[in-house]
Amino acid sequence: MDWNELSKSDIYEESLKNSIIRWRFITGLMSFAFIAIILRLFDLSFTTVEEINLAYKKQLHSQHIISRADIVDRNGTLLASNIKTASVYAHPKQLIDARAAAKHLANLKIGLNEKDLIGKLGSNKDFVWIKRHITPIEQQLIHDLGVPGVYFVKDERRIYPHENLFAHVLGYVNIDGVGIAGIERLYNNELIKLGLDSENMQLSLDVRIQTILCSELKNAIDLHSAVGGAGVIMNVNTGEILAMASLPDFNPHNLNNIKKESLFNQVALGIYEMGSTFKPFTLAMGLDTNKITLNDAFDVSKPLKIGKFQIHDYKGKGGYLSVPEILMYSSNLGVAQVAKLVGAKAQRDYLNRFGMLREIEENIPGKAKPMFPNEKKWSEASLITISYGHGIAITGIHLAQAMAALVNGGLLYKPTLIRQENIDNIECRRVIKEQTSHTMRKLLRLTVESGSAKRADVEGLLVGGKTGTAEKNKNGRYSKKLNLAVFAGAFPMNKPEYMIVVMIDEAKQNSINYGYTTGGMIAAPVGGNIIRRMAQVLGIMHLDHNDKEVLQAMYLDYIPRHVTTKLAKR
Incomplete structure (x- = not known):
């Protein structure tokens, strides 16, 4: 239509027509809404209080019950599940006498406080919880009171059959079933989805191995009056974590009045200087870059001066030491000299390859970032101190991951708490040459056999490691x-399968440890006990040390420099 050709009267008539159409549409819409309200009021006039409460219960059920998947270990053993419970609530406006109701409920002696109840039941709210997750006996007692305005609704509660055993790994949920810590928080959405599909979440953990780890950690803590302890056990060829524990721990069923230190996961969140367990990495760097050979000798007779400080050896051997002897006798002076040959840039590069300069990449709850000097401040002093495990702080999981790569052929796997189905296609990356890794196996075996980690040795299991x-x-x-x-140790060193890292915090001097609270005296025996018990549970056969294949796999061709080593080798 061409509006330019219309007269003023035509435009007025057209405008009036449009206004009438709009008015009729709005009137019709309002009439429809009014009729709907009338019909709803008519429906409600025939709806009972019970029907209203039933509808409210359905709404509560959908809002508060979160169906979560069961969590099981690698063998299908139940670690976490939901059980059916009931919860009790009230409509304060329906109560005849709020004070009397509060008194009757408190007198049942089921953990309800009369003063608190008066505050809840005397409010003007449409809904208040009285108690969540009540027992069948408690439900019956409340039911027998027959208080008008008090009702029950179906609910679910998360339970952990092994209580404290997996506390730091699994974590816990809040009263509404939402994950607050651990695996429960990390995989909250996945657990809900799996629960709706009636599927389980299977972890890489093994209840049997976890029990062994916790038991041996507790024994060591008690024996040496330590403030705590932690450990992790990992498959070196997949990155799967079989056990992870931190003591003191807590009961996830009772989170009231828990001390702060009990909630702290030392193995995943605690960052520590790991001391001489770093020495194998320094030697591996030297071997991998061809800066050293096994028969190179280093003078460890004099302290090494760095700025204002002097580097000494603990119970130094003096004279010259070969590369195997540097690790065997845990010489700070020896590894410091190797580190100087490697250089700061290469040291930083290798530590980064081993995953020690970044947060653990995979699905570990509550991860911590390592602490170390930035590139500009990575001085000669840093180079030296880091070579023997000072001036850099990492978690126990970092150490386990890196040590696994040191002995498994040089491949870095991401630590995981989820069981891996297709182990042939697990992602990994090379960090050192395969030959370097094979040499490190022999060096670590020598350290357990004749060096500072003797107390970790187990006959027939070819344990290798470093304290x-x-x-x-x-x-x-x-x-x-x-x-x-x-x-930190692995076994069996001819074909490594498992890595064990044990940390005992602030052991006290006593007659049992002869006043020595060192890794060799305190932590190495714990590692040995764990390995001995693990082998029995997993059915790992003991090896004959004189077997031709074993001898060939463990043979280390080097020239001893220290008189003690020469005599031992004869």
Whole structure:
């Protein structure tokens, strides 16, 4: 239509027509809404209080019950599940006498406080919880009171059959079933989805191995009056974590009045200087870059001066040491000289390859970032101290991941708590040459057989590993009385399968440890006990040390430099 050709009267008539159409549409819409309200009021006039409460219960059920998947270990053993419960609530406006109702409920002696109940039941709210997750006996007692305005609704509660055993790994949920910590939080959405599909979440953990780890950690803590302990056990060829524990722990069913230190996961969140457990990495760097050979000799007779400080050996051997002897006798002076040959740039590069300069990449709840000097401040002093595990702080999982790569052929796997179905296609990356890794197996075996980690040895299992003792920093200074005792070891070293990292925190001097709170005295025996019990549970056969294949796999061709080693080798 061409509006330019219309007269004013035509435009007016057209405008009036449009206005009438709009008015009729709005009137019709309002009439429809009014009729709908009338019909709803008519429907409600025939709806009972019970029907209203039933509808409310359905709404509560959909809002508060979160169906979560069961969590099981690698063998299908139940670790976490939901059980059916009931919860009790009230409509305060329906109560005849709120004070009397509060008194009757409190007198049942089921953990209800009369004063609190009066505050809830006397409010003007449409809905208040009285108690969540009540027992059948409690439900019957409340039901028998017959208080008008008090009702029950179906609910679910998360339970952990093994209670404290997996506390730091699994974590826990809040009263509404939402994950708050651990696996429960990390995989909250996945657990809900799997629950709706009636599927389980299967972890890489093994209840049997977890029990062994916790048992041996507790024994060591009690034996040496330590403040705590932690450990992790990993498959070196997949990255699967079979056990992970931190003591003290907590009961996820009772979270009231828990001490802060009990909630802290030392193995995943705690970052520590790992002491001499870093020495194998320094030697691996030297071997991998061809800066050293096994028969190179280093003078460890004199302290090494760095700035204002002097580097010494603990119980130094003096004279010259070959590369295997440097690790066997845990010489700070020896690894410091190797580190100087490697250089700061290469040291930083290798530590980054081993995953020690970044947060753990995979599905570990509550991960912590390592602490180390930035590139500009990575000085010669940093180069030296980091070579033997000071001046850099990492978690126990970092150490397990890196040590696994050191012995498994040089491949870094991401630590995981989820069971891996297709182990042939697990992502990994090379960090050192395969030959370097094979040499490190022999060096670590030698260290357990004849060196600082002797107390971790188990006949027939070819244990290899390294101990570490790190003085803890207290008020900005290192304390000689507060140590972290560490052992990191694998077995069997001819074909490594499992890596064990043990940390005992602040062991006290006593007659049992002869006043030595070192990694060799405190942590190494714990590692040995764990390995001995693990082998029995997993059916790992003991090897004959004199078997031709074993001898060939473990043979280390080097020239001893120290007189003690020469005599032992004869």
